Amino acid sequence: MKELIAKYREKGLKITPQRLAIFKFLEGNTSHPSAEDIYRHIKKTYPAISFATIYNNLQALKERGEVLEITIDSQKRHYDPNTEPHHHIICTKCNKINDVFHDYSEAVRLPNYITEEFKPVGNHIDFYGICRTCQKKGGR
Amino acid sequence: MKELIAKYREKGLKITPQRLAIFKFLEGNTSHPSAEDIYRHIKKTYPAISFATIYNNLQALKERGEVLEITIDSQKRHYDPNTEPHHHIICTKCNKINDVFHDYSEAVRLPNYITEEFKPVGNHIDFYGICRTCQKKGGR
DNA sequence: TCTAATTTTAGAATAGTTATAATTTAGAAT
DNA sequence: ATTCTAAATTATAACTATTCTAAAATTAGA
Structure with missing residues (x-):
């Protein structure tokens, strides 16, 4: 405070x-x-x-x-308000946004044909999935 | 046609x-x-x-x-109109959106604590960078 | 050609966000 | 404590992107 x-x-x-x-x-x-x-x-x-x-x-x-x-x-x-690098997973049914904390910095590299044109600044990864609550609701 | x-x-x-x-x-x-x-x-x-x-x-x-x-x-x-899985890189100065064709399917996996809650559906990766044109314009 | 269903259109309506101008308030200076 | 000024808040208007509505026009099949 x-x-x-x-x-x-x-x-x-x-x-x-x-x-x-x-x-x-x-x-x-x-x-x-x-x-x-x-x-x-x-x-x-x-x-x-x-x-x-x-x-x-x-x-x-x-x-x-x-x-x-x-x-x-x-x-x-x-x-x-969380400005630490992190990603998100969005439920495709209820649209709730959840955090994903995992370091993909090594795994996610731009291919050369892009780095020739762009100076990299950062990246965001958005995952899509169905949350447990929406899975239970079943069907549609 | x-x-x-x-x-x-x-x-x-x-x-x-x-x-x-x-x-x-x-x-x-x-x-x-x-x-x-x-x-x-x-x-x-x-x-x-x-x-x-x-x-x-x-x-x-x-x-x-x-x-x-x-x-x-x-x-x-x-x-x-390109519905093939691909990603994007956005110039943080001119906001132009460009395509990134690269397969990250192996590299980008959800951590277990997420897959316990979410049934994965897909992902989007957005890169941010500065395009050559905006680099030339320099400064700001 | 006729008809039914779909599509287009103009315009109104809505949602989210930004701008404006007047009023109020925080905090520094007295 | 009081005064002052810049900054913040407020109500409201304006704006942008998108969706809705109802009438008119068009498509495609009978």
């Missing part, structure tokens, strides 16, 4: 209650929330919160490398 | 000039166009073309496995 405040100060951000609430919600959160998920959560405590505040803060956090924007869901963006 | 028509017939789709134009534009296209890219292209020949037609046809083609929807760009969807 003090760390939270220190972290914000370091980054040249003013400490507002809304901001703290957003940060607290995100910290350690592995649910990959969308802006709306965050909005709905914060709204419980700050009913006047605006979407603009959510997006402003996400922007500030993104710029400072505290949050990653995940572009897997074609409907909306999701946010991930 | 005849193949095109045959292909559509097989799939239970009526053959309209707009549809043919869309299919012809997509066939063999490696530029990963967005709906608007397609719209603008078709508009040259069919000025009355509507976005609804573009989306309708993309939907029809998606359902029939002729086109894949790519969710890499957080702004909009892109479409890829």
Whole structure:
């Protein structure tokens, strides 16, 4: 909590209650929330919160490398406070996004015909699968 | 061309000039166009073309496995008529999407703690890099 | 040629996100 | 403690991509 405040100060951000609430919600959160998920959560405590505040803060956090924007869901963006390199597996039925922690750095190398043209920066691996819950639901 | 028509017939789709134009534009296209890219292209020949037609046809083609929807760009969807398994590399400066043909099926395996929960369906690998053109432009 | 079903079209509607301008607040300086 | 200024929040409008709707047009088969 003090760390939270220190972290914000370091980054040249003013400490507002809304901001703290957003940060607290995100910290350690592995649910990959969308802006709306965050909005709905914060709204419980700050009913006047605006979407603009959510997006402003996400922007500030993104710029400072505290949050990653995940572009897997074609409907909306999701946010991930875990900035360690990791990958995701998405259930093709319920669309839930889960983390995959595994180092593929050796295994996944660009072929030469690509490295001749591109200076590599990084990679994301998205797996698709059916989660246990959806398997149980069976059929379709 | 005849193949095109045959292909559509097989799939239970009526053959309209707009549809043919869309299919012809997509066939063999490696530029990963967005709906608007397609719209603008078709508009040259069919000025009355509507976005609804573009989306309708993309939907029809998606359902029939002729086109894949790519969710890499957080702004909009892109479409890829190449349904062979392959991956992509995106220039982090100009956002151009390029193909990567390389088989990572052996290298990229889900760790056990994931396969216990998920029945694997597939994966996408997105690489990020800076293309030669953007490298030349230097600096920023 | 006639008809039924499908497709196209224009335009409205919706969802997610960004921009704007006024008001409020945090935090530094006094 | 009070004042001040920059930054943050808010309500709202605007914007972009996409989907929906209903009417008109077109395809393909009888």
